[in-house]
Amino acid sequence: MPGKVTLIATAAMGLESIVSKEVKALGYEDVEVENGRVIFQADVSAIPRTNLWLRTADRVKLLVGRFKATSFDQLFEETKALPWETFIEEDGEFPVVGKSVKSKLYSVPDCQAIVKKAIVERLKKKHGVASWLKETGSFYRVEVAIHKDEALLTIDTSGSGLHKRGYRVGQGEAPLKETMAAALVQITNWHPDKPFVDPFCGSGTIAIEAALIGQNIAPGFNREFASEGWGFIPQKAWDDAFQEAEDAADYDQPLDITGSDLDPKMIEIARKNAMEAGLGELVSWKQMQMNDLKPKQDGGYIVSNPPYGERIGDREEVEQMYRDLGMIMRDYPSWSVYILTSHEGFEKLYGQSATKKRKLFNGYIKTDYYQYFGKKKKQTAKGF
Numbered sequence: 275m276p277g278k279v280t281l282i283a284t285a286a287m288g289l290e291s292i293v294s295k296e297v298k299a300l301g302y303e304d305v306e307v308e309n310g311r312v313i314f315q316a317d318v319s320a321i322p323r324t325n326l327w328l329r330t331a332d333r334v335k336l337l338v339g340r341f342k343a344t345s346f347d348q349l350f351e352e353t354k355a356l357p358w359e360t361f362i363e364e365d366g367e368f369p370v371v372g373k374s375v376k377s378k379l380y381s382v383p384d385c386q387a388i389v390k391k392a393i394v395e396r397l398k399k400k401h402g403v404a405s406w407l408k409e410t411g412s413f414y415r416v417e418v419a420i421h422k423d424e425a426l427l428t429i430d431t432s433g434s435g436l437h438k439r440g441y442r443v444g445q446g447e448a449p450l451k452e453t454m455a456a457a458l459v460q461i462t463n464w465h466p467d468k469p470f471v472d473p474f475c476g477s478g479t480i481a482i483e484a485a486l487i488g489q490n491i492a493p494g495f496n497r498e499f500a501s502e503g504w505g506f507i508p509q510k511a512w513d514d515a516f517q518e519a520e521d522a523a524d525y526d527q528p529l530d531i532t533g534s535d536l537d538p539k540m541i542e543i544a545r546k547n548a549m550e551a552g553l554g555e556l557v558s559w560k561q562m563q564m565n566d567l568k569p570k571q572d573g574g575y576i577v578s579n580p581p582y583g584e585r586i587g588d589r590e591e592v593e594q595m596y597r598d599l600g601m602i603m604r605d606y607p608s609w610s611v612y613i614l615t616s617h618e619g620f621e622k623l624y625g626q627s628a629t630k631k632r633k634l635f636n637g638y639i640k641t642d643y644y645q646y647f648g649k650k651k652k653q654t655a656k657g658f
């Protein structure tokens with residue numbers, strides 16, 4: 275069994291610092307942040323724990339090696355020198371995928387073939403196999419990623435991307451990735467005892483992620499991971515991680531979360547997704563026009579991903595909707611409002627400059643996350 279391993283939590287552009295915070299909150303130190311990834315050292319039990327708990331990372335990859343490679347010979351020799359046998363068993367199946375950006379070694383199929391050959395040679399020698407490797411056992415997806423002549427060799431521990439929580443049975447036209455929805459919630463300082471509303475909820479992703487955060491439910495609780503069958507991770511590490519998640523869930527935490535949408539079909543889908551996520555009736559779903567929004571309590575949070583008005587014909591309607599939202603929320607100064615949109619005129623239409631803005635990519639769409647902090651009620655001394 276390896277002692278420490280180096281893990282990479284991959285992150286959508288703009289979310290690296292949020293992923294890094296999550297990694298640190300799980301107790302891992304030695305955390306480095308790079309573009310699109312967070313790198314950290316940990317023992318192997320971190321593979322189950324991070325896969326189960328990271329809400330905003332795309333995947334967790336095991337870093338096997340990182341080196342300069344400007345020739346195929348170098349790529350072959352450096353790959354062969356890495357301790358693949360520590361991770362991949364004699365009968366392991368290990369397809370190699372690749373990518374190359376701004377590098378001398380630009381032919382991805384050639385790089386993949388060379389890496390495959392080098393690993394085969396290494397494994398045959400170390401596992402003492404004279405003939406061919408059967409590759410009938412556990413699955414290890416190896417990736418060779420070359421960027422500016424630096425090769426990064428990893429094995430994916432997650433399987434399908436971590437956004438696939440296992441609860442999405444239905445979706446609308448423009449669903450938000452679950453990892454992004456979780457990040458939108460985490461960027462706010464919402465506390466589960468405060469009201470939470472998504473008035474453009476679509477398939478319900480933001481409200482569902484808020485409920486999972488609110489009750490401290492591990493986002494990966496409902497799914498499987500590629501590394502579950504790997505020999506070098508003791509079964510106990512998986513059992514302990516699932517047990518830890520079970521113990522940490524706070525199913526008694528009351529929540530006041532509402533998702534509403536104009537489209538009744540979306541409300542149906544959102545309700546089904548929440549059921550699938552095991553949330554039962556915890557989130558209130560309502561078919562409603564955003565214009566009918568009338569918050570009843572103080573100090574709540576609106577977190578939403580409304581239409582952006584990018585389709586021809588939609589723009590005017592969407593712009594009016596942003597104006598209306600601004601007008602409505604003017605009457606509720608204690609509420610905090612967080613809106614993700616690619617519409618650059620949002621603040622003007624909403625009628626107020628955001629307290630804070632953050633650039634984020636929703637898939638390939640460049641967006642801003644407009645954050646309006648609610649006013650805190652003035653404290654009055656007792657008796658006055």
Ligand SMILES: C[S@@+](CC[C@H](N)C(=O)[O-])C[C@H]1O[C@@H](n2cnc3c(N)ncnc32)[C@H](O)[C@@H]1O
Pocket residue numbers: 445446448449450451473474475476477478479480534535536537540562563564565579580581582595
């Ligand atoms: C970008 S989608 C939200 C996607 C959602 N975040 C998800 O993950 O599925 C925007 C949603 O706004 C809804 N919508 C459009 N106009 C509306 C209005 N005036 N009031 C309420 N909802 C509206 C649409 O039906 C659509 O579901």
